[in-house]
Amino acid sequence: MSNHPHICQLLDAFKTDTRYYLVFEHAEGGDLFEAIKELGKLTEIDASLVIAQTASALSYLHARKIVHRDIKPENLLLSRRWHVRLCDFGLACTVLGPLFRVCGTPTYCAPEVLKECGYGYPADIWSLGVLLHVLLLGYAPFRSGDRTRLFRLITQGRIHFELPEWRRISTYARDLVSRMMNTNVDKRPRAIEILAHPWILQSKEADD
Known part of the structure; x- marks a missing residue:
């Protein structure tokens, strides 16, 4: 896994009597x-760079029959500005x-995970x-202090594209969010x- 440019490289491993x-x-x-805490949210171009790099890492893992199961901002390290490496396996x-x-x-769990x-x-x-939603708007699509209610919102999977903050987001970006967060796994x-x-x-061309 460490051969991929967007997966954090393992340099060494050792153990003591009690720990690895x-x-x-x-x-x-x-x-x-x-970075999100500091900026609040990202531009579409910057968000697309993060998503593309993470998708590339996931494509590499999935081709090797590995599922990560904990994609979230805390598990993406920045080696330089918007150059991410997936970590914590x-x-x-x-x-x-x-x-x-x-x-x-x-917050990042898929409906089918919660439904067991x-x-x-x-x-x-x-x-x-979910990560893309956070990058674009600065907050997760489903939020609640009550875990039962949070799980219900996730399994329902309704994204509120009618909210005013979505008006400044491009149609293509909204389309990708809706595709990735389709409750039908076969349509993702x-x-x-x-x-x-x-x-x-489109964002890659604009960045070039």
Whole structure:
């Protein structure tokens, strides 16, 4: 996994009598969560860079039958401005069939994970969609201090595109959010398909 440019490299590993230690490359820019806290939200071009790089990392993992299961800003390290590396594989596992363990960060969990009906790679895509929502608007699509209500909102999966803050967001960006956060797992794009979405391609051209 460490051969991918957007996956954090493991440099060393060792153990003591009581603990195991993993040494990863230094991320001089901290993590994406801290950057979002400081800026509030990202421009569409910057957000597209983050999503494209993370989708590339997920495509690499999924091709090797690995699901990450904890995509969120805290697990994306910045080696330089908007150059991200996916880290924290503590919940990652090999996909040999449907998975049933409920795990991950609740706000970013896919509906099928919470329903315990079996899930796989599309759960990572949902989490990436939640991340895109956060990058564009500065907050998660489903929020509640009550976990039961939060889970109900997630499983319903209604994104409020009618809110005023969505008016400044491009049609292509809204389209990608809605596709990645489709409650029907079969209709979510694969990670490699996200890289070919018009919003990603258009933003890449603008950045070049």
